[in-house]
Amino acid sequence: MTRPLTRTAGVAGQPIAHSLSPLIHNAWIAAAGLDAVYRAHGPADAGEFEALVARGRTGHLRGLNVTAPFKEQALALADVVSPAALACGSANLLLFDPGGVSADSTDGIGLMAALAEQAPALEVNGRPVVVLGAGGAARAAVAALIVAGADVAVLNRTRARAEALAADLGARVAGPAVPETAVLVVNALSVSPEIDLSGLPDDAVIMDMTYRPLITPLLAAARARGLTTVDGLAMLIGQARPSFSALFGVDAPDTDVRRLALTALGESGQ
Structure with a gap:
């Protein structure tokens, strides 16, 4: 044989x-x-x-x-x-x-799997979430979150790119700051952004799609604020x-x- x-x-x-x-x-x-x-x-x-x-x-x-x-x-x-x-x-x-x-x-599946693993109490259906960035990683995040029923807003330094992504996928455009009503903020940028987390709800979740380093400056700031964090390694495995x-x-x-x-x-x- x-x-x-x-x-x-x-x-x-x-x-x-x-x-x-x-x-x-x-x-x-x-x-x-x-x-x-x-x-x-x-x-x-x-x-x-x-x-x-x-x-x-x-x-x-x-x-x-x-x-x-x-x-x-x-x-x-x-x-x-x-x-x-x-x-x-x-x-x-x-x-x-x-x-x-x-x-x-499978990026969207990975994102939702990471949220389910590290932020199991989070419910995004019908609730406001923000995705930072307008590249391919952001598109995957926006698409998956819209399928999950979230009210997704895109925040990007170049507003025209955010508007194009939002129009393609049926999201909104946020800016210039993260809305204080957001229950989830996903960083889909290759760098860690400097954003104000102080006004977010106490049960908000911060996710960074980067895993080098595992705890990015954004996740470190979120932890210092007492927020739940989700790391990029969970998404990679997901x-x-x-x-x-x-x-x-x-x-x-x-x-x-x-x-x-x-x-x-x-x-x-x-």
């Missing part, structure tokens, strides 16, 4: 050496006892990323997670696009099948779970990948 080929998947981005995805996925692979491997790919440019996708089309890869700067290109190269990826305007997951390339986005299921055909095992990731980040005391 011919032994089945090892299922191969990975993550593509640039830079990619910092990615925790191989650590997370390979831990799940080992725990599930799968004949599979998950590798990091660092295409130098758009041309090399397109060549990697072409390799996937030949059957050499089951799929790819995709991170910056290739998420929009991943969407453009796909033959089939999920509603979530279409709403985000980008894809963080490509699956290669004989029929073509399918694009999806979006990885549905990716793993799609790539390998089984649910992610109940393995403490957060502990492994914290050790890799040098944050094992958190």
Whole structure:
């Protein structure tokens, strides 16, 4: 009998050496006892990323997670696009099948999973939330929160970009400050913003999609104010779970990948 080929998947981005995805996925692979491997790919440019996708089309890869700067290109190269990826305007997951390339986005799932894990008392349905930023990460957050029934406002330094995102997804535009009625503030910027948290409700939640450092200046300020915080690592793991299921055909095992990731980040005391 011919032994089945090892299922191969990975993550593509640039830079990619910092990615925790191989650590997370390979831990799940080992725990599930799968004949599979998950590798990091660092295409130098758009041309090399397109060549990697072409390799996937030949059957050499089951799929790819995709991170910056290739998420929009991943969407453009796909033959089939999920509603979530279409709403985000980008894809963080490509699956290669004989029929073509399918694009999806699990970022919104990851965001909601992180909120459920670290802020379980939060209810966003019908309540005001604010998303900081107007890039791809912000689009994923806005799309997921709107599906959850939240009254979403977008706050961005360049108001025109916030207006464009809000118009696309059915959100509002906030500014120039975070509304004091917000029960959730999500930072989708690559940097930690300086915002006034003093007027927010005592049960407000502050989330930062960044996980390097794990406790960003925004989260530190929120903790000092006594607010509940949600970190970017919870979102990373939350979006990885549905990716793993799609790539390998089984649910992610109940393995403490957060502990492994914290050790890799040098944050094992958190």
